[in-house]
Amino acid sequence: EAQVTQNPRYLITVTGKKLTVTCSQNMNHEYMSWYRQDPGLGLRQIYYSMNVEVTDKGDVPEGYKVSRKEKRNFPLILESPSPNQTSLYFCSTSDSYEQYFGPGTRLTVT
Amino acid sequence: GEDVEQSLFLSVREGDSSVINCTYTDSSSTYLYWYKQEPGAGLQLLTYIFSNMDMKQDQRLTVLLNKKDKHLSLRIADTQTGDSAIYFCAESYNTDKLIFGTGTRLQVFP
Numbered sequence: 001e002a003q004v005t006q007n008p009r010y011l012i013t014v015t016g017k018k019l020t021v022t023c024s025q026n027m028n029h030e031y032m033s034w035y036r037q038d039p040g041l042g043l044r045q046i047y048y049s050m051n052v053e054v055t056d057k058g059d060v061p062e063g064y065k066v067s068r069k070e071k072r073n074f075p076l077i078l079e080s081p082s083p084n085q086t087s088l089y090f091c092s093t094s095d096s097y098e099q100y101f102g103p104g105t106r107l108t109v110t
Numbered sequence: 111g112e113d114v115e116q117s118l119f120l121s122v123r124e125g126d127s128s129v130i131n132c133t134y135t136d137s138s139s140t141y142l143y144w145y146k147q148e149p150g151a152g153l154q155l156l157t158y159i160f161s162n163m164d165m166k167q168d169q170r171l172t173v174l175l176n177k178k179d180k181h182l183s184l185r186i187a188d189t190q191t192g193d194s195a196i197y198f199c200a201e202s203y204n205t206d207k208l209i210f211g212t213g214t215r216l217q218v219f220p
Contacts, residue, residue, distance in 0.1 A: 033207070040118070042198060042210035043153075058207070090152060099208060101153040 002027050004102040006091050012108045013081060021076045021105045023091030031094040032074040033058070034066065036087040037104075043090065049074055081109040114201055114211035121217045128186040130214045132199035135180060139201040142175060143208065144184045147196045156184070156197075186216075194218045 004025045013019055025032065033048040035058075045058030049068040063085055065077040078085060086109050091102040113135045122128045134142070140161050145153040159166045159173045159182075166173045172185040182199055196215050200208040 035210075040212055042114070042212045043200075043208070044210070045207055048207065098155060098158070103152045 002100060004091055004093055004100050006089075006102040006105050008105060009103060010106050012110065014110055015082055016080050019078050019081060019107075021078075021089060021091075021107070023074045023076065023102060024072050025074075025091075025093040025100070026072065027093055027095065027100065028071065029093035029095045029100075030071070032068070033092045033094070033099075034064070034074070034076050035090045035092065036060065037090060038087050046076070046089075081107075083109050085109050114199060114209050116197075116199060116211040116214045118212065119215050119217070121219065122189050124189060124191060124218055124220050126189055128184075128189045128193070128216055128218075130184045130186075130197050130199075130216065132182040132184075132211050133180055134182065134199075134201045134209075134211075136201055136203065136209070137177075137180065138203050140204070141202045142173075142182050143200040143202070144171075144173065144182075145198040145200060145210075147198065147213070149195070153198065189216075189218050191218045191220070 007022045030051045034046040035043040037043045044060045046064050047058050047066040049055045055066050089105045092099045116132050143158045144156045146156050147153050157168050170187045174183045196213040198213045199211045202208050
C-alpha cells in the first residue's frame with residue numbers, strides 16, 4: 001500500500017528545544033516536500049527536495065532545516081523552535097500529476 | 111506573484127448542490143486540484159483538471175475551469191453530511207510545488 005508516514009503525529013514542546021519530525025514514503029518518489037498549515041493561510045511550502053542530497057527552500061523556510069540522505073526519508077528539523085512555529089505540518093511526495101500527503105503532525109511550541 | 115483565493119465558509123442543506131469557488135493568478139498553471147480535508151485528517155485528492163480542459167465530471171463532482179477569468183469551481187451534487195470538510199484548491203505549474211488556497215469550510219446541515 002502506497003504510504004507517507006509522519007512521526008510524531010502530535011508534539012508539545014518548549015521554546016528552544018530541538019526537535020525532528022520524520023517523514024517516510026514507500027513509493028520510490030524523487031520529489032518530497034514539507035508544508036505547514038495555518039488557519040486562514042492554507043498550506044505553505046517550507047522546503048522541498050528533488051532527489052537525494054538535493055534540497056531547496058520553499059516559501060516559508062525560516063527556522064527550519066531538512067536533509068535528504070536517502071530517497072525514502074525527508075526529516076524536518078527545528079533547531080530552536082519558537083511559538084510562531086506552532087502549526088500543522090504535512091509531508092508530501094510527488095510523481096507525475098499527483099501529490100500524496102502524510103497524515104500530518106500537530107506541533108505546539110510553548 | 112502566485113495567489114489562490116477562496117471564500118472561507120459555505121453552508122448548504124443536505125441534498126442540495128454545493129459550489130465552491132476559487133480564483134488564481136498564475137496563468138502558467140498547468141494543473142489545478144481540489145483537495146478535501148476532514149477534521150483531524152490529512153489531505154485527500156478529490157480531483158484535478160489540466161489547464162487545457164474546461165470541465166471534468168467524476169460521479170457527484172464537477173469541476174469547471176474558466177481560464178480567461180482564472181476561475182475554478184467544484185460542484186458537489188446531492189451534498190451529504192459526510193461531505194462536511196475543508197476544501198482546498200491548488201494550482202501547479204510542474205506538478206511538484208502546489209500553491210494552495212486558504213480553504214473553504216463546507217458545513218452541511220440536515
